[in-house]
Amino acid sequence: MEKFNSKVLVIGAYGQVGSEIRSIQDKLNFSFDFPTSKELNLLKLDSFEDYLDHGKYDLVINLAAYTDVELSEKNREKANIINNLSLDIIAKETYRKNIGLIHASTDYVFGDSGGPYNSNDKKSPINFYGLTKSLGEDLILQEHKRSMVIRFSSVFSEYGNNFVKKIINRIINNSEVEVVTDQKISLTYAGDFAKNLENIIKFYYDEAFDSFQDRIFHFSSDDYTDWYTVAKIIHQEMINFDKEFTNVNLIPISSNEWHSMAKRSSDSRLMIDKEFMNLGNIILSNWKDRMKYVVNKVIPSMIRDHGKNG
Numbered sequence: 223m224e225k226f227n228s229k230v231l232v233i234g235a236y237g238q239v240g241s242e243i244r245s246i247q248d249k250l251n252f253s254f255d256f257p258t259s260k261e262l263n264l265l266k267l268d269s270f271e272d273y274l275d276h277g278k279y280d281l282v283i284n285l286a287a288y289t290d291v292e293l294s295e296k297n298r299e300k301a302n303i304i305n306n307l308s309l310d311i312i313a314k315e316t317y318r319k320n321i322g323l324i325h326a327s328t329d330y331v332f333g334d335s336g337g338p339y340n341s342n343d344k345k346s347p348i349n350f351y352g353l354t355k356s357l358g359e360d361l362i363l364q365e366h367k368r369s370m371v372i373r374f375s376s377v378f379s380e381y382g383n384n385f386v387k388k389i390i391n392r393i394i395n396n397s398e399v400e401v402v403t404d405q406k407i408s409l410t411y412a413g414d415f416a417k418n419l420e421n422i423i424k425f426y427y428d429e430a431f432d433s434f435q436d437r438i439f440h441f442s443s444d445d446y447t448d449w450y451t452v453a454k455i456i457h458q459e460m461i462n463f464d465k466e467f468t469n470v471n472l473i474p475i476s477s478n479e480w481h482s483m484a485k486r487s488s489d490s491r492l493m494i495d496k497e498f499m500n501l502g503n504i505i506l507s508n509w510k511d512r513m514k515y516v517v518n519k520v521i522p523s524m525i526r527d528h529g530k531n532g
């Protein structure tokens with residue numbers, strides 16, 4: 223397979239990670255197709271084979287997922303098809319046609335025993351989203367013998383929906399904001415994946431990749447944090463933007479005080495794979511800098527929208 227000028231199909235291209243790739247597509251040496259979830263719907267994949275034949279792709283990157291952890295507890299069938307069952311077709315068809323496959327997964331495949339987790343550690347999902355993603359990984363690796371799974375963790379970006387925007391919204395709308403302080407996390411800035419995509423694909427096509435028998439890689443910050451620390455950084459940036467936000471109090475609470483349908487892990491931190499980072503020439507940015515960048519990028523429009531809505 224050719225490394226460059228490859229034709230790449232990105233599934234889930236309108237979420238956080240996909241939007242970051244689309245935003246820099248002109249700088250990348252690939253020809254991309256970015257179908258919407260209507261044009262290529264994982265809930266109805268009957269014509270996937272024709273879709274691949276028509277597109278003549280060299281590589282498929284699957285970023286599509288049912289990512290709402292809370293709703294996954296309720297909408298189990300939908301979450302299970304999108305995150306798990308549909309991947310059987312994607313993996314089998316791409317492998318049969320000698321098309322490469324890179325699939326995105328999550329730190330939520332872990333959770334029971336406490337991190338930081340290595341990429342080859344035993345999985346232990348504790349909520350339905352994590353379970354479907356874990357089963358989905360297994361299908362991808364089993365049915366496509368040269369597939370690659372990349373696990374992200376608490377993804378944030380200026381695009382799409384994420385915890386940064388949720389915290390900003392709560393700070394705009396409340397004088398007191400409770401934030402969980404006892405969950406250890408690692409973070410993935412979605413733009414880092416886009417910026418490193420060329421090198422990740424190069425690594426995928428390189429024979430060095432074949433020495434990694436598990437074919438699973440962690441892509442997240444190499445230092446760790448918790449939601450309360452993250453909220454404090456966001457709050458400070460908002461104060462720098464407008465002193466009014468000094469009046470908002472952040473209140474640390476424990477996970478037991480936070481009402482949630484899905485069980486959350488007290489520690490789902492990912493240990494990054496140094497060898498993968500070195501061999502793949504992968505460079506991660508400082509998550510705190512990127513967090514401040516994202517906050518400053520989205521604050522003006524979020525405050526404007528708040529003004530309009532009430």
Ligand SMILES: NC(=O)c1ccc[n+]([C@@H]2O[C@H](COP(=O)([O-])OP(=O)(O)OC[C@H]3O[C@@H](n4cnc5c(N)ncnc54)[C@H](OP(=O)(O)O)[C@@H]3O)[C@@H](O)[C@H]2O)c1
Binds near residue numbers: 284355375377
């Ligand atoms: N978000 C996180 O914090 C997080 C953390 C760890 C790992 N991950 C993993 O990282 C990957 C990318 O996450 P993300 O944050 O970019 O996700 P996201 O922003 O939630 O975007 C998900 C994408 O999947 C698409 N999608 C949903 N249902 C679909 C369907 N039936 N058919 C086709 N496409 C469908 C969505 O399309 P529509 O918008 O049109 O519905 C959207 O483009 C996923 O595999 C996720 O599990 C995410």
